[in-house]
Amino acid sequence: MTLSPGAAPSAGGATQPQHVHPLTPWVHAMQAAPVLLIAVVVPLGNAGEFGAWIILVALVAVLLLVALIAGLAYLSWTRLTYWFDGQGDFRIDSGIVTRRERRLQLSRLQGVDVVQPLFARLVGMAALTIEVAGAGDSRASLQYLKYEQAQALRSEVLARAAGLTHDAGEAPEEPLVLVPPRDLAVSLLLRGTTVFLFLLTIALVILLSVTAGWAGLFMILTAGVPIIIVFTEFTQFFNFTVAKSPDGLRTKAGLFQVTAQTIPPGRVQAVEFVQSWLWRRRGWVRVRINVAGLSTTDDNGQNQSQMSTVLLPVAPYPVARQIVNYVLPDMDLLDIEMKAAPPRAHRRAWIQFRNLSVGWNDRVFVTERGKYVNRIAVVPHARTQSVRVTQGPWERSLGLASMHVDSPPGPVTVVALYREVAEAQRLAQEQNDRAQAALRADPSTHWMTQTGAGDSDEQSVADFAPPTGLPSEGPPPPVEQEGRPAAPSSNDGTPAGQSPPAPDDLRDS
Amino acid sequence: MSPSIDSSFRPPTEAWHPVSPKLTTARRLVLSITLLPLTVIGAVVLVVAGLPIWALVAVVAALVIFVWAWWLIGRRVRSFGYVERQDDLLVTSGILFRRLVIVPYGRMQLVDLVAGPIDRSFGLASVQLHTAAATTDAKIPGLPPDVAAGLRDRLAAQGEHRSAGL
Known part of the structure; x- marks a missing residue:
């Protein structure tokens, strides 16, 4: 496709400074208008005998405020320019009073988002967010x-960023998976927090109805909290699609505000499969990722940062594994032998001790923990920042220690909890050796110019579900998983070496 | 089981460098100038409020904590150790909460050399390594300034030599 006049015509070299779209001030103003209207008019709704006049004045005030915002937005529009400089970096100059020149080093690019807030979407506009590695303000919109x-x-x-100096045009996109809205809704309703809050509400209503009569029914308001959480995530992840393209994995989702995100290959630092207790019989998992720069404490809007760390809001485990294979190629999770924590770990972790395990192959290190919220974390050796062994007083009294693999800030924590002390030390030393070996063989950051042109080749596409959606029935529930909470039978006396219960999450289906 | 555990966070196969014993003095000074005035203020407030018995209890409790912390500081400072190996840095520390951190030189993003006013008055400085992960907890306190600067320079040189980005 040809680039439109606003974008760079001569790819590769420096380009002329460009303005963003001239309608931008108007979009900003119209986005602010409804909020202002509600803020001004609602409190005046019962304003007594001067009601009509006050409302008229308020409307004029709102119009003036909107015009003021539009004026300011116009000023900043005239001052905002962007271009590619001679070194191949992206530059943005902005600011009315304080001038600001930003230079985004594209060799450190972590991700590019196309965000469409509701009003901008109605008029066919979008914001582009560029994220580079670095602490603090490493994002430009x-x-x-x-x-x-x-x-x-x-x-x-x-x-x-991939090192292509010619105009590659829009990379072709191939849809991989679409999360059906129904599955998304069901998965959000079946989450532990949702169920817990609903049960809590019912309990409170019953309790207070008995003790305080009808007034107890007011407690039904607490049901609003889970409803808001579910609704927010539902609109955020609505129609979640994952597509692959040579420049990375693309995700796109949203009911009102649509966000499209591109994750270049090799930028994912760690991956986590999260399974709520009630998702187990459907075999669902959520996939979350650590990407350097997409810190969860990002101040740039909670929606965007949460979006950025969720690779798949819900999917059957085999589908999730396939998708993860695109961001961490060739990791063969199924072949990894998971080693369970020693039996005496149950004295430190009464609930989750059967779910504590650790394993690795020549590419990735895997840890599992958590019973009611089961988390399987995967970190490639080449992305291991440092390794740690820690031991608190309680662990010490039991002769246990935990081994951590440090990853850049994000939702994924990689920790092998409660191992024998000697084993934890050995795990750390060996993981350090593997990480060092992977570090020496680490490929450069220019992924498109490497052999193979990106990691997404044909081999794994054939057996993958076409973009028709998730198989709605999912895999049959594995018997061990269903039996696990109720039947503590055979695993108690098993020696620490060979894993009894934990790895079936990795092996099943 | 204690001897094996004690050495497990400090493998005897490595030549561990200790930190300066002056760090013990510095930390005990900090303990004294924070805990003792607080104890006095608390006791006075309680006496004025007409609770002399509670004031006594508080003073005794504070003294017990003081003695315990005093003793713990000595052990904790002795527990610090670091080794510069060929490809990585090892840092160990802790008595109640033990840790052993292994940081490959190629992962270091920056090295901090920090000395606060109390540290400076005792002729101490601390070196801290940062990687892309915020959880990398590799701080070595209580080094003489020349040792700290030398360590910082060697680490920075190693990091530059092997830097691997992310």
């Missing part, structure tokens, strides 16, 4: 571009 222009600029940024 261009508001707003025409949707096609934003997409063209995204591929341009990705192509340049």
Whole structure:
């Protein structure tokens, strides 16, 4: 496809400074209008005899405020320019009073998002968010571009970051999976926190109805908390699609605000499969990732940062594994032999001790923990930042220690909890050796110019479900999993070496 | 089981460098100038409030904590150790909460050399390594400034030599 006039015409070299779309000030103003209207008019709804006049004045005030916002937005629009410089980096100049020149080093690119807030979406506009590795303010947002222009600029940024000096155009996209809204809704309702809050509400209503009569029914308001949580995540992850393209894995989701995100290959630092207790019989997992720069404490809007760390909101485990194979290729999770924690770990972790295990192959290190929220964390050896062994007083009294693999900030924690002390030390030393070996063989950051042109080749596409959606029935529930909570029978006396219960999460289906 | 556990966070196969014993003095000084005035203030407030028995209890409790912390500081400072190996740095510490950190030189993003006012007055400085992971907890306190600067320079050189990005 041809790049639209706003984007760089001569890819590879420096480009002329560009403005974002001229309608930007208007979009900003219209986005603010409903909020202002509600804020001003609602409190005046019962304003007595001057009601009509006050409302009229308020409306005029709102109009003036909107015009003021539009004016300021216009000023900042005139000052906002972006271009690619001669060194191949992305530059943004902005600011009305304080001028700010930003330079985003594209060789450190971590991800590119195309975000469409509701109103911008209605008028066909989008914001482009560029994230580079680095602490603090490592993210820049261009508001707003025409949707096609934003997409063209995204591929341009990705192509340049990948080391391509010519105009590669929009990389072709191949859909991999679509999360059906029904499955998403069911999965959110079946989450532990949702169920717990609903049960709590019912208990409170019954308790207070008995003790305080009808007033107890007011407690039904606490049911609003889980409803809000479920609704927020539902709109955020609505129609979640994952597609693959040579410049990375693309996710796209949203009911009102649509966010499209591209994760270049090799940028994922760690992956976690999270399974709520009630998801187990359906074999569902959520996939979360650590990507350097997408810290969860990002101040740039909770939606975006949460979006960035969820690779799949819900999917059957085999599907999730396939998708993860695109961001961490060739890791063969199924062949990894998981070693359970020693039996005496149950004196430290009464509930989850059967779910504590650790394993590795020549590419990745895997840990599992948690019973009611089961978490399987995967970190490639080449992404191991450092390793730690820790021991608190309680662990010490039992001769246990925990081994950690440090990963950049994100939702995924990689920790082998409660191992024998000597084993934890050995795990740390061996993981350090594997990490060092992987470090010496680490490929460069210019992934598109390497042999194989990206990791996503044909081999794993054939057996993968077409973009028709998740197989709605999912795999049959494995018997061991169902039996696990109720039957503590055979595993108690098993020696620590060969894993009894834990790895079936990795092996099943 | 204690001897094996004690050496497990400090494998005897490595030549561990200790930190300066002056760190014990410095930390005990910090303990004294924070805990003792607080104890006095608390006791006075309780006496004024007409609770002399509680004031006595508080003073005794504070003294017990003081003695215990005093003793713990000595052990904790002796527990610090670091080794510069060929490809990585090992840092160990802790009595109640033990840790052993292994940081490959190629993963270091920056090395901090920090000396607060109390540290400086005792001729101490601390070196801290940072990787892309915030959880990498590799701080070596209580080094003489020249040792700390030398360590910082060697680590920085090693990191530059092997830097692997993310």
